[in-house]
Amino acid sequence: MDQIKSAEEWQLAQETFNAYRERMSLSDPSIDPWVERMVTGYEAHGQHEEAWQLTQQTFNAYRERMSLSDPLIGPWAERMVTGYEAHGQREEAWQLTQQTLNAYRQEMYLSGPLIPLSDPLIGPWVERMIMDYEAHGQHEEAWQLTQQTFNAYRERMSLSDPLIGPWAERMILGYETRGQRAQAWRLIELFYDEYVEQQVPFKMLGGMEVLSRLLYALPTSRRPTGDAALLSMIPRQERLDLVASDKLSISCRSLLSRSLDDQGGVP
Structure with a gap:
């Protein structure tokens, strides 16, 4: 109101x-x-x-x-959690x-399968659970829930869907944190190939960070593709837009700028 x-x-x-x-x-x-x-x-x-x-x-x-x-109680449960946290009652917030x-x-589907973790209805609660796990030092529980949620999204949609972007980012970060760099790089490659195949603009939600990670990974990549060949797959105007944005790191912006200089007037 x-x-x-x-x-x-x-x-x-x-x-x-x-x-x-x-x-x-x-x-x-x-x-x-x-x-x-x-x-x-x-x-x-x-x-x-x-x-x-x-x-x-x-x-x-x-x-x-x-x-x-019940959907009717949802907003009040959220207010309660926020209120508990504001009053320093973190354990009560965690329990709720x-x-x-x-x-x-x-409880929502007693006669059927569990509601998927990718359902928008419970998305905020999944994210809150992961944050609370981390706050309580339960990093493995947070990682397991992250993997389960990503897989639930993966079953329902393609990697180019904006909704899956944040969860893919969490997966990549989780792999890297655990030293599983091969798995992280494989997921980045899958993401990149999906974006290219579907011709999805990289500046869409999810795409920007995937591109950033790709550019970071290029110097150590064992793929035969070099910087120029990979970057040439991104339209020139899109690269100009990316360079002008405030979302890329200095190193990523430098790579993009260099590719534009090398191409000169090529569209």
Whole structure:
């Protein structure tokens, strides 16, 4: 809902919320917009504890009626995790994150397979789980979940799909961190070949970082292709756009600039 912009609007919001509150539970969908407005209003007026208390009350009301996998409770679960973290209650945030992700995966489709990790519905919870694993020093658990998620995306889409880009980046970084450079390079090659085959602009989401890693890897690559041959596969205008961007490292920009100078007026 729109933010409350005046004292009169804030007073009306409170009166309306109280009228609804007398007749129904905080988990009733009819009152939800007014609960959100109240939380926003409290925050805008510096009443952060009141906002936090109402958030907790609303979440608990929903929790009494439904599973954490119900879409209606999702936004309030996210607010709870954020609130826990803001109040220094990191273990509570961690526990709720685990419970929510498990609920999504195990309870949504009781009569069928687990909801895939690539489902947009649980994407934010998967990312939060990975960050929490890392924060708790559970690096192998984070790596396993990263691999599972990437494979789930890979089963549903091609490597040129922008949605898979961030997960491929995590995979490449994970391989490199573990000294598995051959696997990292193989994934980079697959990515590059897919982009070339599908004629996807490298400046698309995912493509920029893949290109950067390719250019970094070129000096040590055992492929027979040299810098010029590889870079010539990227249209000149696209290379100009990349050089002008602020997303490339100095070394990558230097390689691109050199390829443009070598080609001279060739389109």
